[in-house]
Amino acid sequence: MLWLLRHADAADGSPDESRPLTELGRTQAHAAGAALARLSVPLELCLTSPKLRARQTAELACEPLGIEIVDTDELTGEPFDAERVAVGIEHALLVGHDPSISLALHDLTGAQVRLRKCGLAGIEQGELVVLMTPSELQAIASAEAIV
Numbered sequence: 001m002l003w004l005l006r007h008a009d010a011a012d013g014s015p016d017e018s019r020p021l022t023e024l025g026r027t028q029a030h031a032a033g034a035a036l037a038r039l040s041v042p043l044e045l046c047l048t049s050p051k052l053r054a055r056q057t058a059e060l061a062c063e064p065l066g067i068e069i070v071d072t073d074e075l076t077g078e079p080f081d082a083e084r085v086a087v088g089i090e091h092a093l094l095v096g097h098d099p100s101i102s103l104a105l106h107d108l109t110g111a112q113v114r115l116r117k118c119g120l121a122g123i124e125q126g127e128l129v130v131l132m133t134p135s136e137l138q139a140i141a142s143a144e145a146i147v
Contacts, residue, residue, distance in 0.1 A: 001124045002086055002108070003043065003093040005032060005061060006101045008118040008134075010053035017051045017076075025053070026060060028118035028134045033061035034141035035132070036093075041122075043067050047085060048095040049075035057118065058095040067093070079103055082123075 008025035021029065036043065043065055048058035050071035058069045074080045075096040082104040086092040094101070102114045105121050109128040115121060120137060122130040132140075 001042075001091050001122055001129070002082060003036075003041070003091075004082065004101050004105055004115065004121045004123070005057065005093060005095045006098055006115040006117055006119050007049070007051075007054040007057040007095060008032075008060075010117075019051070019053050021053055021056045021060075025057070025118070028138070029057040029060035030063070031134065031138040031141040032057075032118055032120055033064045035137040036061070036120075037064040038140055038143070041065075042091045043093050044091045045070060045089050046093040046095060047072050047075060047089075049073075049077070049097060051076060051097070054095050054097060058093075061093070061095070065093075075100075082108055 008028040009022045010019045010025055011022050013019050046058050046062045046067055046069045048054050062069050074085050077097040077100050079100050108123050111128045118134040120132045
């Protein structure tokens, strides 16, 4: 299964590649990882854009997952082939930028979706299986455990 995560909310500024996450963005990214962990999503590796806001999103999201993070220039914002980027990885999380992350989602599934900042999509064999907004991820992350 392939997971696509758009970077979380970032500060304005220049240069573009050095824009850090805002406090909201840090909260969003942490919630994304906590939700994936709570849902027991199996992930092997996270591939991320090396731009600061994406790298910080990946670090915060992957912390509760305990998976390795690898920077790749293929996710810096230009259109990319998600299957080729994640070749050989059965369960990968890709962290990138819009519009390229939403275009990759469309290329994989045909879905006309624009991921919000820190929005998450799960794709399996060309089918959009799950699409979550940052507020949905936060709700999952903060929900009380079911006994």
